[in-house]
Amino acid sequence: MPQYFGQLPSNEQPWQTLSAIQESQEGHTVRFDCGQSCLKINVLASNLIRVRLAPTGEFISRRSWAVTQDDTAWLPSFEVKKTDTTVEIQTEQLRVVVQKENGQIACYDLANRPFAVDAAGMGWRLGTTAAWKQIAADEHFYGFGERTGLLDKRSEVKTNWTTDALDYGSLTDEMYQAIPFFIALRPEVGYGIFFNTTFWSRFDIGVAQPGIWHMETHAGELDYYIIYGPTPAKILDTYTQLTGRMPLPPKWALGYHQCRWSYESETVVRELAQEFRDREIPCDVIHLDIDYMRGYRVFTWSPQRFPHPEKLIKGLAEDGFKTVTIIDPGVKYEPEADYHVFDQGIARDYFVRKADGQLFHGYVWPDKAVFPDFMRADVRQWWGELHQSLTEIGIAGIWNDMNEPAINDRPFGDEGEKIWFPLDAPQGGVKETDCVTHAETHNLYGSMMARSCAEGLEKLRPNERSFVLTRSGFAGIQRWSSVWMGDNHSLWDHLEMSLPMLCNMGLSGVAFVGCDIGGFASNATAELFARWMQVGMLYPLMRGHSALTTAQHEPWTFGDRTEKICREYINLRYRLLPYIYTLFWQAATTGALILRPLLYDFPNDPQTYTLHDQVLLGSSLMAAPIYRPGVEHRAVYLPAGTWYDWWSGECYMGPTHILAHAPLEKMPLYVKAGAIIPMQPVMQYVDQRSLDPLTIRVWQGEGEFTLYEDDGNTFAYKDNAYTTTKFSVNTEENQVIFAINQREGSLFLPSREVIVELVGVNEQRFNDDGTARQLVFNLKPQ
Ligand code: GLC
Secondary structure, eight states, rough: OOTTTTOOOOOOOEEEEEEEEEEEETTTTTEEEEEEEEEEHHHEETTTTEEEEEETTTOOOOOOSSOOSSSOOOOOOOOEESSSSSSEOSSEEEEEEOOOOOOOOOEETTTOOSOOOEEEEEEETEEEEEEEEEETTTEEEOOOOOOOSSSTTTTEEEEOOOOOOOTTTTOOOOOSSEEEEEEETTTTEEEEEOOOOOEEEEEEEEETTTEEEEEEEEESSSEEEEEEEEEHHHHHHHHHHHHHHOOOOGGGGSHHHEOOOTEEEEEEEEHHHHHHHHHHHHOOEEEGGGGSSSTOOOOOOOTTOOHHHHHHHHHHHHHEEEEEEEEEOOOOOOSSOOOHHHHHHTTTTTOOBTTTOOOEEEEEOOOOOOOBBBTHHHHHHHHHHTTTHHHHHHHHHEEEETTTTOOSSTTEEEEEEEEOOOOTEEEEEESSGEEEEEEHHHGGGGHHHHHHHHHHHHHTTTSSEEEESOOOOOTTTTGTTEEEEOOOOOEEEEEHHHHHHHHHHHTTOOEEOOOOBBSSBBBBOOHHHHHHHHHHSSSSSSSEOOTTOOOSSTTTTTTTHHHHHHHHHHHHHHHTTTHHHHHHHHHHOOOOOOOEHHHOOOTGGGTTTOOOOOOOEEETTEEEOOOSOOOOEEEEEEEEEEEETTOOOOOOEEEEEEEEETTTOOOEEEETOOOOEEEEEOOSTSSSSOOOEEEEEOOOOSEEEEEEEEEEESSGGOOOOOOEEEEEEEESSSSSEEEEEEESSSOOOOOEEEEEEEEEEEEEEEEESSSOOOOOEEEOOO
């Protein structure tokens, strides 16, 4: 619903707030009592504070769905000081000041700059809890999970309620993902807020009251974390420590994925694969959409269209393709039909029931359907094991869809309403007393389905990494799955919006993300498709997809010129894979973004705060894509420092704006001085051959890069079977010194040729056996 429809304020009950408080300390927790109510502040780390308010004074013990470690696992050190009017908690990085008069909180950094300052404290009324804080004049807001529109969310309202956001546009509020986390940033100061509630919740960033942000949830307790940065990188490091980090995906998942609803038969799939190889357009993954199934029954194959799936998948694997199948949560309601998924689920009482004990059903692709209760560990295990029928015939990854869950009250195709499970439906327990209601678990349905899938695949294939993709999820979804942005359209503004959407997902802890290249619904023009493939090369998940009844959207369907552009940019993606895989490793170990808005690397430069149409892939490579028809020029902002044009080598001094010329064949790309980008030869798929030669492109200046390598497929990296090699570049008056440290780690790499290309100067080659060396490049005197 567009945000301009609303109501005049009604006669809602007024909020109750804290009055004078009495402080006491219990271990890491400072406790404040106020009549019946109780406020607790836990110090978890020197930059991480948890605030909890129980209006009734009783903190209900509840399962923590997103937070990975118990409060007691953190080992903070802090001091508590009291003045006449305040209680102050001091850590090594910040000070939290609590007013004795009303429990209001303000934080300060070591330079005494305030942040996360209460505007009206915390409040509650009729099962709802809330908090209000001040917005600084120059503050900007990012993250909020999956969001349409541009980058900065100041002056917007953002609701956290997972929804099938079909036909979304820039005004859409509820999306497939619900991640109640954001980052507030101004020069020198940045903090994150994780609103720890799975219930319906909402952020209002200065809409109801200018200068005040507000968060509210239909939960009886208020629970949130304040994460001090000041940089977004530091905030995400801590936030992903709290909610978990993504595991390293298989390396092939970083290649190009081709999808369509649907490649509807074995013949069509084989022809598709052949076309990629014949045309020499690299591709690693083919996705099979719902029509591979027998009448949309999950964990079955259509006997007419896919009579020999094992043979098909084996054949594809021989040509270097991995196959991914879609799995939806809706299980066809089909008693006495020998459909094993329905029969087992019913026999074991695994499907969601209503509060009165009746089985819940709704309508999805297979018509009348029932839904597993993924909140239950036994159901997750069962569902995970069901994937065996797919893994044993070679399926390499699973695509989880419709898991908001998307449900209609009438058969698809009839005029119907979207529904969800009744909010009082009991979930998560075998016995009713162990259950919580759907009001608490709604936002978790997609995450718990993805978790069931990821854990199942890991059990079924303990030595091989799998690829998991999901449409819906909650905070922490990065632990189990990659995410795509659902049903976008073949529209220029959706191409434009894809970058801020993916950047805000990254700023919400989910780095492995993508949008459907070319647009899912409606039909792309050749020009839109070419521009989209250029941008898609930057997406951490690079997948082309299109809907039933749209025109074909494969890279060759738009004529020679577009095909050539697609090939060139997919080739570039494959050439950059050693660099991109290292970015994935950084994301897996520190929560770093792979695709970044410029503010991530330049958080003190206000010019970057609303810059939604330029992105960094890692910290070295910057893209300024074209996302308008007929446009061949655009303004590009180059932040402080020296920048080089990737294509021409031309050098610019930032901060500055330049006008880039970008005919259809060209997406403007820039690198920072001192950049070091490891590259490989073009391959038709990731494992086609070993990385030889390794080309390291280096630009003059000062810089470092640590290349990460492992086998790309197994979990051996967890037992140290990986290597890292640190490179650095130093530039002196007449020479550039490129140093390669001794390779570290216990993975054996065969010797290989390395080409170090000092861009614009010359190149040197050597045989790499992992030993340290220094290369000196002489510059011509000016
Ligand atoms: C949903 C998905 C889309 C998929 C279609 C059919 O609309 O978002 O990606 O192709 O269902 O399964």
